[in-house]
Amino acid sequence: MLNIYRRLWQTNWAEQWQYRANLLMYLLYWLVSPVVYLAVWTTVANAQGSVQGYTANDFVTYYLLLLMVDQLNADITIHLLAYKIQDGTLSGELLKPIHPILTNTLVNNLAFKALTLMVMIPVWLLLCLLFRPDFGTVTLPNLLLGIPAIILGFGINFLFGAAITCLAFWTTRVYAISEFYYALTVLFAGQFVPLDLMPPLVQQIAAYLPFQILRFFPIQLILGRLTGGEILVNFLLGVFWLLVALGLFQLVWKQGVKRFSAVGA
Amino acid sequence: MQWNENGDSPAPGVDAIRVQDLCKTYHVPEREGGMGEAVRSFFRRRYRDVVAVQKVNFCIRSGEIVGFLGPNGAGKTTTLKMLSGLLHPTSGKVEVLGFTPWERKNEFLRAITLVMGQRSRLSWDIPAADSFLLHQAIYRLSDEEYKQTLKELDDLLDLSPIMRKPVRNLSLGERMKCELAAGLLHRPKVLFLDEPTIGLDITAQARIRTFLQEYNRRTGATILLTSHYMADVTALSERIIMIHQGELKYDGSITDLSRRIAPYKIICVTLEDGQVMDLSRYGDPAQPANGEWGENGGCKNLIQVTANRVAEVTARLLAELPVQDLNIEDPPIESVIERAFAE
Amino acid sequence: MNVLKLLYAYLRMNVQMALAYRTDTAVNILLNLMWLGWELFSLSIIFNNTDTLAGWGPGELIALLGVFRLVNALMASLIWPNTERFNTSIRDGSFDYVLLQPANSMLLVSINRMVVWRIWDLVLAGGLIAAGVRISQTTGVESLAGFLVLAASGLVVIYSLWIVMIALTFWFIKFDNNVTILQALLEAGRYPVMVYPAWLRLIVTFVIPIALATTVPLQGLRGELTTGNTLVFLAAGALSLLIASQVWRAGLKRYAGASS
Secondary structure (H helix, E strand, O other): OHHHHHHHHHHHHHHHHHOHHHHHHHHHHHHHHHHHHHHHHHHHHHHHOOEOOEOHHHHHHHHHHHHHHHHHHOOOHHHHHHHHHHHOOHHHHHOOOOOOHHHHHHHHHHHHHHHHHHHHHHHHHHHHHHHOOOOOOOOHHHHHHHHHHHHHHHHHHHHHHHHHHHHHHOOOOHHHHHHHHHHHHHHHOOOOOOHHHOOHHHHHHHHOOHHHHOOHHHHHHHOOOOOHHHHHHHHHHHHHHHHHHHHHHHHHHHHHHHHHHHHOO | OOOOOOOOOOOOOOEEEEEEEEEEEEEEEEOOOOHHHHHHHHHOOEEEEEEEEEEEEEEEEOOOEEEEEOOOOOOHHHHHHHHHOOOOOOEEEEEEOOEOHHHOOHHHHHHEEEEEOOOOOOOOOOEHHHHHHHHHHHOOOOHHHHHHHHHHHHHHHOOHHHHOOEHHHOOHHHHHHHHHHHHHOOOOOEEEEEOOOOOOOHHHHHHHHHHHHHHHHHHOOEEEEEOOOHHHHHHHOOEEEEEEOOEEEEEEEHHHHHHHHOOEEEEEEEEHHHOOOOOOOOOEEOOOOOOOOOOOOOOOEEEEEEHHHHHHHHHHHHHHOOEEEEEEEOOOHHHHHHHHHHO | OHHHHHHHHHHHHHHHHHHOOHHHHHHHHHHHHHHHHHHHHHHHHHHHHOOOEOOEOHHHHHHHHHHHHHHHHHHHHHHHHHHHHHHHHHHHOOHHHHHHOOOOHHHHHHHOOOOHHHHHHHHHHHHHHHHHHHHHOOOOHHHHHHHHHHHHHHHHHHHHHHHHHHHHHHOOOOOOOOHHHHHHHHHHHHOOHHHOOHHHHHHHHHHOOHHHOOHHHHHHHOOOOOHHHHHHHHHHHHHHHHHHHHHHHHHHHHHOOOOO
């Protein structure tokens, strides 16, 4: 089985390498929004000292970490798979004796991440030089704990993303749905505004949703802003949502494949 | 250059197209495969000169239909592009209706059309009729002119049933008719047609040919068309220009070419009781070009004989064999052309 | 005027294409409203926590959002669909047909495709600008006129920049993805550029001058620009169009294999 993954890695890496020009463009998109929000909030924080407990440096560290977590958690399944479902090329993959999404698509995602990280890490370091964050609150244990948190976040994001992509079995408007899902992430994950700064109502709703595990949780964990108890609770929640996402994905996938084979490629 | 005042095609007998010493050389970057080459080419590109058209000269009179023949890569499309103003030549002079094509003056563009069989100008998702309306706006046709021309094209091409369907729902033949119509809405005086019948079935091809003949007759438009199908050329034009490896090989009538290249005839002999016999003593065996043979499909006994020996061989056949029927025909154009290019 | 007739003809064609995909249009409008909601919401969060942003008040930021959406509508309705169409037409050779037509090729390439429902976005943008002006109680007719004129000039700059970007394809066929830079940096147009660190400010003012289309018109509205400044910006707009058309012409010559 490991062999299969290794092979898939090789082919997917080669494929992603071909599209490296697109990569540069993707890089730009990734970069601009967080920097914009960073600038806005630090301006406000600098003007009045702090915003609800966030100093300018707090914002800088938050957004710089956001850049990284965003990339590590990102899921591009919809761009990889939706068209294959729509034009029928998925049938080729269904014939293979391995699960196409849990193998090929997953590895494709990872290859994309690896490639983008290669370029992004130097850019990120440059940004650190430009913004001079003070990462004083980050301790090694927290950083290490952050790793499983991020993996958890990716798992949830990937499975939900895959489930949504599977909606392509039923509708052509799957990109619209994906955009809506992204909007939810932006709202409830602390994507562009730290969750703490959102109105209380939003924060309450967010507690019942999986999205904060994607961004807010790992960032706050690494920055050392969570107590041990909070960390534990969030991990448990994360595992819960992971299982939910897995179940949902399996359901949608099975139904989808049934429909796909019934309708014919 | 003489012109009618009402903007009709120049009077017949006047040159519509004049080409002088036309040359086009492409400067093509060249690279072999492999990683090392890829890196090297990043620093210093190597170029290759590809001569597409070499010292081509010809004149086409107003109202003529000329067939432009040549194998793939011979330079036909390049020449057409230079005539329609899409390409600048490397050297030489071209005059179409008195204009230099690559200056792309609007009056020039309104007087010509280029229809490429392999590329569509129509919008896929909307009916052809709507693309036509767009065309009207771009070419500044008045409503009367437009309606009149459209009606004529409709009569000739039978567009009414297909005009209102989205283009992607049309068959290839139907689409080609609409492409042609779109190219002719502004009543151009010179038509450049690049493989207009490619991919069409026999009936569709025939219909397009009839249309072009009729269009030429009615409007006196000058037509220059390239094609792979000999039938296009033989049906439409007496005059062909042959181009091979960028050079003009022949410019004249088809019959002259046949006579020059292949002064031989093909004799089809039908024997009593449908016998098949070895006729090698009389002449060389011949193959019908594409499996079809004049009006007698599948002639079983075919020989080819030099023209000056036809009478003699025929006499011998009639005397020595139980001949039921005998046909003497010119060799198929394809073999003539092939031989011409082989020289 | 013929340009108007052409515009109308292409508009009509694109409307028909849009009607063929009606539900897509409805979905798009809904998503658009959703994002507008988020944008206004994030503005409200900012102003829950402060009274001014770099000296700009909420009304002004709403007007800025309107201008940003205006530029974004231009990108989404004209620039993106026509970039795609242009790149395809270069690749498959149908660009030749554009050249064969007796009309300005730069114009044809710009209006071939239009995302028609984005007209709705223009209305929204107009509404936002009007609301913002009302809330901020800024201003007299003069500033308003200056604002409109500067906004138009800014749009012209963005348009000209786009023309230059796609014209680059004539020389470098593989870099047909470069318009993405425009869209990515446009995000920085949401907020007044004074907010950004110097290096970002420099980029969005001089390299990819998003600021000319967003912050500058708002400065006009706030009455911060002298007449001299305004004239300079207008001249920049006109000059950019001139440069763009020259680059386009050079690109066409290259496409046609002209050695000169």
